[in-house]
Amino acid sequence: MKKNDWIELDIDDLGTDGQGIGHKDGAAVFVDGALPGERVRAKVIALKKNYVVGKLEEILSASPMRVKPPCRVFGKCGGCSLQHLSYAAQLQFKQNFVRNCIQRIGKLELPVNFPLPARNEYRYRNKAAFPVQKNGEQIDIGFYAAHSHRLIDVDDCRIQPSALRIVMSQLRVWLVKNKVSIYDESTHTGLLRHIVLRENKAGELMLILCINGEDIPNKAHLIMLFEFVLPQVKSIILSFNTKRTNTIMGGRSVCIYGKDYLFETLCGLEFRIGPQTFLQVNSAQTEALYNTLLRMLALTKADTVLDLYCGAGTISLAAARRAKRVIGIELVEEAVENAKFNAKLNGIENAIFFAGDTARLLPSVLEREAVSTVIVDPPRKGLDEAVVRALAASGVPKIGYVSCNPSTLARDLALFSELGYSAGVVQPVDMFPQTTHVECVVVLSCKN
Numbered sequence: 001m002k003k004n005d006w007i008e009l010d011i012d013d014l015g016t017d018g019q020g021i022g023h024k025d026g027a028a029v030f031v032d033g034a035l036p037g038e039r040v041r042a043k044v045i046a047l048k049k050n051y052v053v054g055k056l057e058e059i060l061s062a063s064p065m066r067v068k069p070p071c072r073v074f075g076k077c078g079g080c081s082l083q084h085l086s087y088a089a090q091l092q093f094k095q096n097f098v099r100n101c102i103q104r105i106g107k108l109e110l111p112v113n114f115p116l117p118a119r120n121e122y123r124y125r126n127k128a129a130f131p132v133q134k135n136g137e138q139i140d141i142g143f144y145a146a147h148s149h150r151l152i153d154v155d156d157c158r159i160q161p162s163a164l165r166i167v168m169s170q171l172r173v174w175l176v177k178n179k180v181s182i183y184d185e186s187t188h189t190g191l192l193r194h195i196v197l198r199e200n201k202a203g204e205l206m207l208i209l210c211i212n213g214e215d216i217p218n219k220a221h222l223i224m225l226f227e228f229v230l231p232q233v234k235s236i237i238l239s240f241n242t243k244r245t246n247t248i249m250g251g252r253s254v255c256i257y258g259k260d261y262l263f264e265t266l267c268g269l270e271f272r273i274g275p276q277t278f279l280q281v282n283s284a285q286t287e288a289l290y291n292t293l294l295r296m297l298a299l300t301k302a303d304t305v306l307d308l309y310c311g312a313g314t315i316s317l318a319a320a321r322r323a324k325r326v327i328g329i330e331l332v333e334e335a336v337e338n339a340k341f342n343a344k345l346n347g348i349e350n351a352i353f354f355a356g357d358t359a360r361l362l363p364s365v366l367e368r369e370a371v372s373t374v375i376v377d378p379p380r381k382g383l384d385e386a387v388v389r390a391l392a393a394s395g396v397p398k399i400g401y402v403s404c405n406p407s408t409l410a411r412d413l414a415l416f417s418e419l420g421y422s423a424g425v426v427q428p429v430d431m432f433p434q435t436t437h438v439e440c441v442v443v444l445s446c447k448n
């Protein structure tokens, strides 16, 4: 095979980013947009050391699992990668993906259940974050194309809140009328960098403008555009981010309209959520995730629970109702303030929270407290090795691991297994339909 060759091949697998994988002349060929069970014609566009990249030119025989993607920028935008696959087949893909990670990375043989399906296949996200770029005279607001910083302009996104459309059009009016300058990452000049929208289950919205500066022009006009047209906007925040960084939010923020928080109801509890505070992006499915974890942990009023990476205390407070006592640890101070507030708001008196890095705070907490169960819900990079070693050295009887990345989960389970823990069944929970992402819950028990 050489570049620009036309090839025909059968697709027999899906890659981690949702690309179809077939084989030709002994090489794996990755073809974006092709599905297992299909015969396709592709043009060779790159020959890498271990694989070939083909561009889909024609589907010669289509998979019965193929569906028509509803989004007009599907295939261009780097957001969703599975809109062309039926939802049932997406779930099957996710189960296989988790199983492969556990076997290949973790070298473990664990039962992996079929994923709990999401209640909504579209419009399920409660948070949208869009970069803004100047494109000649036009302002592009949207998503980056896959593996690039090239922006695909969008006026709606099918997995985001439906209010997004109106938010985008009102923002464009304000941007143009007030000649708001747009951030240019190559020169580190210009004001507006990102737009973030959060929505709670009641449909209330928080709009966050991430700016490279200290203020925006004509705030009154911006507020007026939302106050009358979209009264669901309860909060407008400026987040100051003047660093040369890919991080979206800056460390400081100020509320210029309404309140600097939204309330969300999860598992029958109320949570105050600030602009910096992590919240699972699929609120409806978050309840399924937490209920799955709590069912698998089977907490009793004798348990002292340590909830690591606790965010605004959402899991902690749901666990506190079933346990003797809960201790939460979280890096972001605003989230910890919200967690403390949320405990009071819900009349929960058996939960306390500490702000700081888990690896730093963990040893002293484990020494002080007779912890019977630990919950970990780390970011995608998984657990620091020091955290796994500290937990294993403490001999805590039970660990509930919530993971948004099956690869790092498998790596961490392997280390726990070496250090005397055995993992039970892995339960994937689909929080992210139309994408290859999947959340997993697994409970580990100390063997001694």
Ligand SMILES: C[S@@+](CC[C@H](N)C(=O)[O-])C[C@H]1O[C@@H](n2cnc3c(N)ncnc32)[C@H](O)[C@@H]1O
Pocket (backbone or CB within 6 Å): 278, 279, 280, 308, 309, 310, 311, 312, 313, 314, 315, 329, 330, 331, 332, 335, 356, 357, 358, 359, 377, 378, 379, 404
């Ligand atoms: C996947 S979220 C889980 C949050 C919470 N359990 C929930 O369900 O909403 C991971 C959390 O870990 C926090 N975090 C990241 N690094 C941390 C660290 N080194 N120590 C403590 N918390 C950290 C993040 O701020 C975030 O709130």
